[in-house]
Amino acid sequence: MRPRRSVLYMPGANERALEKAKSLPADALILDLEDAVAPDAKAEARERVAAAAASKEYGHREVTIRVNGPGTAWHADDLRAAAEAGPDAVVVPKVDSAATVREVERALEAAGAPDHTAIWAMVETPRAMLDARAVAAASERLTVLVMGTNDLAKELHAEHVPGRAPLLTGLSLALLGARDAGKAILDGVYNDVKDLAGFEAECVQARQFGFDGKTLIHPGQVAPCNEVFAPSDAQIAHARKVIDAFELATREGRGVVTVDGRMIENLHVEDARRILALAEAIAGR
Numbered sequence: 001m002r003p004r005r006s007v008l009y010m011p012g013a014n015e016r017a018l019e020k021a022k023s024l025p026a027d028a029l030i031l032d033l034e035d036a037v038a039p040d041a042k043a044e045a046r047e048r049v050a051a052a053a054a055s056k057e058y059g060h061r062e063v064t065i066r067v068n069g070p071g072t073a074w075h076a077d078d079l080r081a082a083a084e085a086g087p088d089a090v091v092v093p094k095v096d097s098a099a100t101v102r103e104v105e106r107a108l109e110a111a112g113a114p115d116h117t118a119i120w121a122m123v124e125t126p127r128a129m130l131d132a133r134a135v136a137a138a139s140e141r142l143t144v145l146v147m148g149t150n151d152l153a154k155e156l157h158a159e160h161v162p163g164r165a166p167l168l169t170g171l172s173l174a175l176l177g178a179r180d181a182g183k184a185i186l187d188g189v190y191n192d193v194k195d196l197a198g199f200e201a202e203c204v205q206a207r208q209f210g211f212d213g214k215t216l217i218h219p220g221q222v223a224p225c226n227e228v229f230a231p232s233d234a235q236i237a238h239a240r241k242v243i244d245a246f247e248l249a250t251r252e253g254r255g256v257v258t259v260d261g262r263m264i265e266n267l268h269v270e271d272a273r274r275i276l277a278l279a280e281a282i283a284g285r
């Protein structure tokens with residue numbers, strides 16, 4: 001169980017942000033070479049990001065590198081540099097087919113990427129929503145899907161509105177694909193870094209949908225995001241109660257029981273165990 005409540009992007013060319021990330025309570029970092037880096041700064045950012053990822057100075061935080069997308073002039077060089085740096089994962093934008101995942105996997109292996117370097121695939125196009133399951137299941141190296149809700153909204157000609165009605169179908173399709181393939185999935189970013197109330201509402205919505213965490217763009221979003229995606233004290237207490245009550249029922253030869261007036265079966269116990277495992281992993285940080 002690896003907590004991925006808060007996953008912070010930072011521009012690969014921004015030395016100050018790369019330094020600051022060492023002290024932020026984010027579960028994971030995405031050192032970005034794609035959208036947040038201007039074309040003229042790509043080569044320098046690539047060196048900076050590779051050195052940061054290889055430095056092992058980020059403690060418990062998962063360190064990932066977002067490369068430029070397949071078909072761009074920088075993609076192959078980015079993959080080679082990432083493979084040599086050996087981050088926890090390479091984040092690949094605009095993945096819309098299983099074939100792309102396999103090409104990335106081959107390129108990483110040809111460049112000598114260590115086994116521990118996973119692939120995180122960004123799903124951010126209509127095609128990716130429709131083929132999310134195939135993308136998620138394309139490789140064992142692929143462990144996480146990452147929503148790209150800005151690109152998705154752009155492709156759909158959709159507006160960013162509170163509640164995200166225009167994106168809900170895409171979010172659901174991506175979740176279905178990820179979970180069917182047994183993979184983790186992260187929600188997209190919230191662009192208005194000053195609107196903390198709107199941000200928190202979107203975190204709660206993502207948690208209710210089933211996302212493991214949310215991608216972020218500003219340090220001020222990390223703490224509230226961690227709070228929303230961590231099991232609350234009440235959830236932890238309830239999970240323990242469910243497990244205890246079900247174990248007692250099982251010893252008495254019953255397969256179903258009620259806790260606080262609600263029916264509990266084996267599947268609820270599995271969920272309770274998942275909640276406790278996540279809480280323990282967070283407490284171990």
Ligand SMILES: CC(C)(COP(=O)(O)OP(=O)(O)OC[C@H]1O[C@@H](n2cnc3c(N)ncnc32)[C@H](O)[C@@H]1OP(=O)(O)O)[C@@H](O)C(=O)NCCC(=O)NCCSC(=O)C[C@H](O)C(=O)O
Pocket residue numbers: 008009010011016017018020021032035036124147148149150151152188189193216217218219
């Ligand atoms: C959004 C920002 C441009 C805001 O920048 P700024 O106004 O300069 O922020 P602050 O002055 O409030 O910064 C305060 C301090 O925090 C540091 N900082 C800021 N952002 C980060 C960060 N992301 N990681 C680490 N540290 C950060 C500043 O350096 C200040 O430090 P100090 O001077 O020591 O006090 C900016 O936050 C930013 O650039 N964010 C990241 C943008 C980014 O990475 N975008 C690409 C990913 S999102 C995406 O691509 C979407 C996806 O593909 C999709 O389709 O949806």
Ligand SMILES: [Mg+2]
Pocket residue numbers: 035093124148149150151
């Ligand atoms: Mg994008």
